[in-house]
Amino acid sequence: MSLVSWTFFILISIFCCRSQAEDAISCQHDKLQISMFIQPTGNAPKAQRGTDVTLSCVVASLPESFTLQWEREGAPTSNTTLFLNNTAYIILHSVDQQSQGTYTCKLKQNGKEQMCGNQTVSVSEYTYSKKTFTLYRETSNSSDLALICKSEKFYGRIRWQLNHPELIMITAEKGKNTTVNGPIEPGKRTSRSYHGQELIFHVSPVRFNYSGAYTCVADNQTNYSIVRLHTVRVSAEPPGAFRNQSVVLTCEVSEGADRVTLAWLRMEGNRAVWVKQDALTGSKRTLSVTLKSLSEGQLLWQCALFNDSTLRALAPIKLRLLSTFTETPPSGDGVVEGSSLRAVIIAACAVAACVVILLGALLFYFRRKSAAGSPPRTGIKADPGLSDPALTYVNRGGGHVAMAKAEEEEEELHYATVTVLEVCDGAGGNPRKNVRTSYFRFYNWRISILTGDAWKSNLY
Known part of the structure; x- marks a missing residue:
């Protein structure tokens, strides 16, 4: 590269760097x-x-x-x-x-x-001794808390304990591995050993009942540092709802938090819209908001906790919009159209079909049992002393019983049909009606259940 080219390249570089510096200063x-x-x-x-x-x-x-x-x-x-x-x-x-x-x-x-x-x-290298700090955490699977106790001087023994009631969570001796006593499971950042200065107890996830005063105790007597933890949780009732169905959101803070303000925020992209807020006093620890009609733009929410006008914690929640079979909104009397209605119809049809089959089976059983216990028929015999041409005589139990011919024919053969309507899911989730007809043949008080071609073959 020639000298002129090098000179031109250097001038361009200086001009670009100067422009960037001017942009930063501006x-x-x-x-x-x-x-x-x-x-x-x-x-x-x-x-x-x-x-x-x-x-x-x-x-x-x-x-x-x-x-x-x-x-x-x-x-x-x-x-x-x-x-x-x-x-x-x-x-x-x-x-x-x-x-x-x-x-x-x-x-x-x-x-x-x-x-x-x-x-x-800027963050201090060591923990300030004999200080009490307040922390706030949302209760979710992604929340965590790091209890850090690092002293300038060396201590032979050290532990983290939870007061109210007193519970020793982790203990350590200089030059040895730490001992976790439970019941809180330690997180991955928890100290595995202790060299005389730093002990970390990592909690992940944070549960609502983990609130309380956590104290770092050195040499079994010195309260080196205290962390007061307050937890925040959010819930929705119901957690999943159909379009245009009402939902109640509730935000709750653990006991002991004072000068706290809760606010419900609706998220619109990367922005939050203030919906409702309230300063908690006395025994009041919750803030609720009712969504009269759930829609696509109302699924992301956050509960914000402010202490002395400073944002200290955020607890997000995502609602679930249930899909519907039809676009018809739920009626005011609590009957939900759509997927729930289809499920009810299918269940009702299935129950009706089972009842019909069960009744048919019971009828068949009792009729067969009755026929098996009755005296066998010996057929029709002519009696010289009985000569009425309009009657036939049946030998039952050793005697002759007169019976009209029409009655005998009706007794000999009867047919009946039962039609069951089934609603099934077809392709694409559309309902399809199946009609199944069962034929019942009554002969000598016995029932034969025939379907399809079997019915046709038994006619002859």
Whole structure:
């Protein structure tokens, strides 16, 4: 490559880097309000290991074509980000050294950055001694909690215990493996050994009854650190509903949480719409909202927990919209048309068919038993003393019984039919009617059940 080419390449590179630097400088930090919540630790500017950090970014107005989101070193953050009322929140759970770094809030229009703001997160290397911290966790299969106790000095023994009632969960001695006592199963990040300073008890998933005060006790006497855990759970009744059917959503927080506000949020894409909120006081620990008519746009919800106006926990729930056989909505008297109605019809037809078959079998059994117990017929014999031409005489039980010829013929042969209508699922889930006819032949008070060609062959 010639000298002129090299010179041209270097000038182009310098121009591009300078343009990128100017674009970065032009980011208007002053129009975004960035704030970080860390639990108070005196004069310490860092968040304690194992606690939660909430970052918020507020913009004055946000048109539809704009988006507001948090990123960490150019990469999108996890799904704990919430976008609500021109504010983007992010909750960092159980922070440690890997949580440290620069977090950037970016305002974009059609993918192009318009404004940005930065927030640096720093985490202490050690656990602050004799401090009490409050954490909130949703109860789900994906939630977790890391109880971290790391001291500056060495301790020979250490343990994590749960008070109310007191329960020792994990114990350790210096230079030995840890001992888990249960009943809470340890997560994958739980310490396997103890070297005198750090003991971690990882809980995953978090259950609703795991709330309480968790204490790190050193040398069996020093309460080194205390974590108060409050749990949040959400439920839907019914969990699955038909279109236009009502659903009740309930959000509940465990006992002991004070100055807490619950809010139900409906998710519309990456945005949340405020539906209902209430500050919990006294013994009240739940917030419910009734959806009068469930639709496709009402399946994703979140219960948000605020403490002193700071977002501390999110509990998501996804409703299930049941498919229907017809588009007719459920009637007000509780009769549901569609899949449930079809199931009822099929079940009723099956029951009716079973009843008919059972009655036929019982009738056949009793008639056959009755015929077997009756005296055998010896046939018709003429009696010289009985000469009425309109009558025939049947020898039964050693005597002659007069019987009209028409009655005898009716006794000799009778036929009846029973038709059963079955509703079955055809191709594509469409109902198909099958008609099955059973023929009953009564002869000498016995029943022969014939179907199809067998009926035809027995006529002769």
